[in-house]
Amino acid sequence: MLNPNLDEIQLTKGEYERYSRHLILPQVGLEGQKRLKAASVLCIGSGGLGSPLLLYLAAAGIGRLGLVDFDVVDNSNLQRQVIHGTSWVGKPKIESAKNRILELNPDCQVDLYDDLLSSENALEFMEPYDIVVDGTDNFPTRYLVNDACVLLNKPNVYGSIFGFEGQATVFNYQGGPNYRDLYPEPPPPGMVPSCAEGGVLGILPGIIGVIQATETVKIILGQGTTLSGRLLLYDALNMKFRELKLRPNPERPVIEKLIDYDQFCGVTKAKEEEAKRLKEMQEMTVKELKQLLDSGANDFVLLDVRNPNEYEIAKLPGSVLVPLSDIENGAGVEKVRELVNGHRLIAHCKFGSRSAKALGILKEAGIEGINVKGGIDAWSKEIDPAVPQY
Known part of the structure; x- marks a missing residue:
């Protein structure tokens, strides 16, 4: 539990009315609401997880919220990032989030950090806050948030999601x-x-995100049992919650400083290897592919390595589907070999990375190919806007 000087915290008449349902809860009461007002929380990310937790923390009466995000609102965000609206597409997420937070609770102080969280700025950004909430979606940033919280001795309220499953x-x-x-x-x-x-x-x-908000409020109030030492697993398809016990590892290396987390997670090396692979790999632009298709040439096979459900959403004319997963397990390699049969092979996916990976596997099997730069996403943007972007 945090220990602010509650004598300096007063509620206004409007706040007594706003938080009346909190005030009549014995576990919150006047003291608890003052604790919430005195508290400060930094949220890393204002996307899928950040959206609900920021809204509920603001509604709960958290006095100061910090937002770290450098991204802009995209149409594809609106399916889950409920703090943002259509009118904010193309604008900074943190500005959109602040606008919604202040509409919900104008008494909340909202600090904005329009920057990529890094080893250079993490300690500076986090130091003024009581609690850090991790709403990120990649491993380097999660390790960075963790290590900075350890160095600053701050609670790290963690959540992650993928597909139909989440954990907190x-x-x-x-x-x-x-x-x-x-x-x-x-x-x-x-x-x-x-x-x-x-x-x-x-x-x-x-x-x-709401579970993360709940844990944050419990820490501030000093009430209940937190998820510390327990990993909560959620399966939405089967509507099941499970728990795994977590214990500190006595042999865990001591965190003494922040490091290069892209390098630690192998991202730097992977990017270098991908750049090298792409340099050695033949590529064509979507404009070049369009010219080839318009020419009526029939000496090539256009391979789509996306998943079947993606193929149903949008497809290029004459493309043949062989998912990357089939190529990785070997079954798809032989299918591609049969399809090629002396023809040129041109491969694409959504953005170009999966098709590059597929071509790397096929090359090892003796099948050379050309990668479509930017994939079907680039086709939709540059050639045919009628092809859905997803």
Whole structure:
């Protein structure tokens, strides 16, 4: 529990009315509401997880909220990032979030950090706040948030989502475990797809984000039992919650400073290897592909390595579907070999990365190919806007 000087905190008449349902709860009461007003919380990310937790923390009466995000609102965000609206598409997320927070609770102080969280600024951004809430979607930033919280001795309220599943816990609280006890080593880059590639149920971050908000409020109030030492797993498809016990690892390396987290997670090396692979790989633009298709040439096979459900959304003329997963397990390699049969191979996916990976596997099997730069997303933007972007 945090220990502010409550004698300096007073509620206005309007706040007594606003928080009346809190004030009559014995676990909150006047003292608890003053604690909420005195508290400060920094939210890393104002996307899927940040949206519901920021709204509920503001509604609960948290006195000061900090937002770290450098992204802009995109149409594809609106399916799950409920703090943003259509009128804010193309504008900074933190400005959109602040606007909505102040509409909900004009008494809340909202600090904006329009920057990418890094080893250079993390300690500076986090130091003024009581609690840090992690609403990020990548491993380097999660390790960074964790290590900075350990160095500053601040609770880290964690959540993550993918597909139909989510998880939440509290790290670095009252001697409990931290993120490195759950993930001592990061997974190889690309092993866990992003939401943009793998998808996510729009409702899911609402559930996990609200759990994060709940844990944050409980820490401030000093009430209940937090998720520290417990990893809560949520399966939306089967509507099940499970728990895994987490304990501090006595052999865990001591965190003494912030490091290069892209390098630690293998991202730097993976980018270098991808750049090298792309340099060695033949590429064509979507404009060049359009010219080839318009020419009527029939000496090539246009391979689509996306998932079947993506193929149903949008497809290029004459493309043949062989999912990357089939190519990775070997079955698709032979199918591609049969399709090519002396023809040129041209491969594409949504953005170009999966098709590049597929071509790398096929090359090892003796099948050379050309990658379509930017994939079907670039086709929609540059060639045919009627092809849906998703």
